[in-house]
Amino acid sequence: MAFEYAPAPESRAVVDIAPSYGLFIDGEFTEAADGKVFKTVSPSTEEVLSEVARAGEADVDRAVSAARKAFGKWSALPGSERAKYLFRMARIIQERSRELAVLETLDNGKPIKETRDADLPLVAAHFFYYAGWADKLGHAGFGSDPRPLGVAGQVIPWNFPLLMLAWKIAPALATGNTVVLKPAETTPLSALFFADVCRQAGLPKGVVNILPGYGDAGAALVAHPDVNKVAFTGSTAVGKEIARTVAGTRKKLTLELGGKGANIVFDDAPVDQAVEGIVTGIFFNQGQVCCAGSRLLVQESIQDELLESLKRRLSTLRLGDPLDKNTDIGAINSAEQLARITALAEQGEAEGAERWSPTCELPSSGYWFAPTLFTNVTQAHTIARDEIFGPVLSVLTFRTPEEAVAKANNTQYGLSAGIWTEKGSRILAVANKLRAGVVWSNTFNKFDPTSPFGGYKESGFGREGGRHGLEAYLDV
Amino acid sequence: MSEKSEKSEKSEKFERLSVFKTYKLYVGGKFPRSESGRVYEVADSKGNWLANAPQSSRKDARDAVVAARKAFGGWSGATAYNRGQILYRIAEMLEGRKDQFVREVADAEGLSKAKAAAVVDAAIDRWVWYAGWTDKIAQVVGGGNPVAGPFFNLSSPEPTGVVVVLAPQDSSFLGLVSVIAPVIATGNTAVVIASEKSPLPALSLGEVLATSDLPGGVVNVLSGRTAEIAAPLAAHQDVNAIDLAGADEVLAKELEIAAADNLKRVLRPQPVDYSSTPGTGRLTAFLETKTVWHPTGSLGASGSSY
Numbered sequence: 001m002a003f004e005y006a007p008a009p010e011s012r013a014v015v016d017i018a019p020s021y022g023l024f025i026d027g028e029f030t031e032a033a034d035g036k037v038f039k040t041v042s043p044s045t046e047e048v049l050s051e052v053a054r055a056g057e058a059d060v061d062r063a064v065s066a067a068r069k070a071f072g073k074w075s076a077l078p079g080s081e082r083a084k085y086l087f088r089m090a091r092i093i094q095e096r097s098r099e100l101a102v103l104e105t106l107d108n109g110k111p112i113k114e115t116r117d118a119d120l121p122l123v124a125a126h127f128f129y130y131a132g133w134a135d136k137l138g139h140a141g142f143g144s145d146p147r148p149l150g151v152a153g154q155v156i157p158w159n160f161p162l163l164m165l166a167w168k169i170a171p172a173l174a175t176g177n178t179v180v181l182k183p184a185e186t187t188p189l190s191a192l193f194f195a196d197v198c199r200q201a202g203l204p205k206g207v208v209n210i211l212p213g214y215g216d217a218g219a220a221l222v223a224h225p226d227v228n229k230v231a232f233t234g235s236t237a238v239g240k241e242i243a244r245t246v247a248g249t250r251k252k253l254t255l256e257l258g259g260k261g262a263n264i265v266f267d268d269a270p271v272d273q274a275v276e277g278i279v280t281g282i283f284f285n286q287g288q289v290c291c292a293g294s295r296l297l298v299q300e301s302i303q304d305e306l307l308e309s310l311k312r313r314l315s316t317l318r319l320g321d322p323l324d325k326n327t328d329i330g331a332i333n334s335a336e337q338l339a340r341i342t343a344l345a346e347q348g349e350a351e352g353a354e355r356w357s358p359t360c361e362l363p364s365s366g367y368w369f370a371p372t373l374f375t376n377v378t379q380a381h382t383i384a385r386d387e388i389f390g391p392v393l394s395v396l397t398f399r400t401p402e403e404a405v406a407k408a409n410n411t412q413y414g415l416s417a418g419i420w421t422e423k424g425s426r427i428l429a430v431a432n433k434l435r436a437g438v439v440w441s442n443t444f445n446k447f448d449p450t451s452p453f454g455g456y457k458e459s460g461f462g463r464e465g466g467r468h469g470l471e472a473y474l475d476v
Numbered sequence: 477m478s479e480k481s482e483k484s485e486k487s488e489k490f491e492r493l494s495v496f497k498t499y500k501l502y503v504g505g506k507f508p509r510s511e512s513g514r515v516y517e518v519a520d521s522k523g524n525w526l527a528n529a530p531q532s533s534r535k536d537a538r539d540a541v542v543a544a545r546k547a548f549g550g551w552s553g554a555t556a557y558n559r560g561q562i563l564y565r566i567a568e569m570l571e572g573r574k575d576q577f578v579r580e581v582a583d584a585e586g587l588s589k590a591k592a593a594a595v596v597d598a599a600i601d602r603w604v605w606y607a608g609w610t611d612k613i614a615q616v617v618g619g620g621n622p623v624a625g626p627f628f629n630l631s632s633p634e635p636t637g638v639v640v641v642l643a644p645q646d647s648s649f650l651g652l653v654s655v656i657a658p659v660i661a662t663g664n665t666a667v668v669i670a671s672e673k674s675p676l677p678a679l680s681l682g683e684v685l686a687t688s689d690l691p692g693g694v695v696n697v698l699s700g701r702t703a704e705i706a707a708p709l710a711a712h713q714d715v716n717a718i719d720l721a722g723a724d725e726v727l728a729k730e731l732e733i734a735a736a737d738n739l740k741r742v743l744r745p746q747p748v749d750y751s752s753t754p755g756t757g758r759l760t761a762f763l764e765t766k767t768v769w770h771p772t773g774s775l776g777a778s779g780s781s782y
Contacts, residue, residue: 125624141616141617236739239739240736240737240739241736243732243735243736243739244733244736247729247732247733247735247736247742248725248728248729248732248733250744255739257739412738427770431766431768434766436766437764437765437766437767438766438767438768438769439766439767439768439769440768440769441768441769441770442770442771443627443769443770443771446623446625446627446769448621448623448624448625448627448629450621450622450623450624450629451621451623451629451631451767451769452621452631452765452767453767454765456636456764456766457716457738457739458738458739460739461739461741463765466621466631468617468631468765476757
């Protein structure tokens with residue numbers, strides 16, 4: 001049962017959203033060449049937040065030229081000077097962190113608890129971390145004087161708008177590249193506020209260019225002949241399309257794509273902690289996380305006990321106003337995503353899996369989906385194979401560690417996995433066999449700028465974070 | 477006395493007829509002919525016929541992938557020390573068969589015997605160089621990460637899986653060794669397409685690998701038309717990566733597009749001087765990074781802290 005709480009909303013007054021925004025090219029806000037605009041709405045209320053210029057091919061060309069023009073001076077700066085710009089940006093983000101957290105919650109729909117305590121601290125930390133690399137690149141193991149690539153074209157998703165921006169922009173700038181970044185069409189605002197952070201930091205114009213827009217702008221950016229580096233985070237289908245586009249060119253490519261992470265719970269796991277980890281794994285950010293633990297693999301002997309605890313815990317999750325500080329589950333990012341989650345969940349039922357959700361009242365406006373759990377799931381079920389990207393957990397069982405590993409690896413993806421057991425040797429043995437880029441043992445969904453993140457197999461290639469993350473932006 | 481005179485009498489009448497070798501593929505530790513039954517003529521640099529080499533088919537390519545996949549678990553699970561010893565063993569075996577390779581390389585590349593010998597020496601030394609890398613690369617590219625929280629966090633490299641290698645077209649032996657050794661040093665298994673016009677050193681290398689304690693299937697050598705064999709391999713869903721060293725620009729683009737279907741890691745063709753000591757680039761091109769987290773807990777507090 002859920003406790004009754006009085007509403008505890010975070011104040012919206014801390015952020016001032018303008019009625020319209022332009023593209024950020026060469027240090028200036030500008031309209032799209034063809035004058036097109038689009039509206040961005042708050043997913044929790046469907047309220048229009050602002051009207052944003054929609055970049056097209058001509059704008060991509062303008063932005064790439066600006067980035068190219070800025071590249072010479074920026075890359076020639078001593079690393080220590082580039083570092084200081086990045087340190088400034090990290091500090092300004094910290095100063096404006098509450099404003100940006102509220103903005104992100106409004107535009108994305110995720111709970112303020114997450115933007116305030118996870119997204120924003122990680123964004124600032126990422127800039128701070130890569131700032132320190134800028135004058136130490138010769139010590140990173142890529143030769144004594146590794147060179148930047150040039151203009152980086154970066155396309156990011158809507159699930160962690162500002163954090164994905166940080167993952168892309170911080171290493172690119174630290175290594176001396178200039179950037180054209182396209183945020184997702186449903187979450188353009190924090191990137192545009194970031195443009196203002198660049199201005200406050202005195203970043204030379206053209207070093208960072210922000211192009212809000214749709215897939216067509218992303219495609220034009222990736223295909224632009226004067227782009228040297230392409231970095232994309234998003235769906236596997238689009239990732240493959242991008243890989244085809246850059247084939248036969250000299251563009252360096254890194255892709256961070258989908259996942260279907262297995263969260264494996266052994267019979268000796270501490271059940272309460274495992275339940276918390278399962279909840280974090282699939283309900284953090286409404287499950288709209290590429291590394292979500294969306295497949296629960298539970299050892300048969302403890303299935304009943306674990307599921308009972310899990311269901312009890314899910315009944316206490318609070319779904320509702322993302323700006324409320326007590327909210328655990330916010331809104332789904334868009335009507336389109338909600339439709340996709342809904343369709344996949346219906347398919348799960350149709351294919352014979354058993355659906356369960358806690359009693360949960362959904363707000364009347366906005367895009368919402370109750371936390372959902374499927375049992376009796378087999379490996380052949382669509383909900384065990386396809387990435388749902390929503391608060392939907394598929395529960396499968398296993399008997400032996402070998403079976404757990406085989407089932408965990410039975411996927412086209414290979415981004416994340418979780419292991420829950422008190423036995424150290426089993427953690428190491430299982431972690432060793434899992435074909436996944438990040439393995440969380442007795443924890444889940446932990447991130448840090450020093451820790452390389454990225455996938456095996458069709459979850460993409462290249463790593464973001466840590467020393468490893470520099471390689472994607474260096475000519476090595 | 478009478479035996480001796482008989483022998484000298486014979487040698488006056490005939491020159492001893494040499495025994496030709498039927499060159500065969502090397503797949504799964506065995507030496508099959510192409511299932512297609514096809515061969516093509518291989519000539520030396522002056523156009524003189526040397527041998528009929530197997531002209532591999534799409535089916536041969538698929539068989540090779542099956543063999544490479546089957547070998548992956550064991551080879552990637554072997555200790556780095558063991559892999560290093562086996563790579564060193566390959567160098568030992570080659571050293572003993574140097575004359576044969578000098579002859580084959582001289583024929584293939586039109587080199588003098590002295591120059592061909594230098595090439596073979598360099599190739600043997602390359603195996604030794606990579607033998608030493610097997611148990612060092614993890615420390616160079618992996619390590620602990622100082623995360624801001626109570627977690628043990630370690631990144632380690634792991635092999636990508638089954639790697640298709642288009643061997644360089646011109647450097648039939650040194651280039652070949654330079655692209656195979658880094659792939660298998662880290663625990664990947666390989667399907668290698670030999671130089672189209674000079675496949676004989678590659679096919680003979682298979683015989684060396686077979687006697688070097690290298691498990692069958694770790695390296696599979698196919699000869700034939702590069703473009704014909706490479707196309708189904710680039711599109712193969714159970715191949716994880718492809719080295720396009722032996723592809724021209726047009727073929728490389730085509731294969732990279734096909735490789736996108738299951739997001740193979742692609743190493744594009746690039747100008748390489750195979751005679752100089754390589755960097756670590758060909759090792760790291762076919763490595764994944766796995767990062768493992770675990771709470772560190774704390775002493776003093778009651779019970780575990782995760």
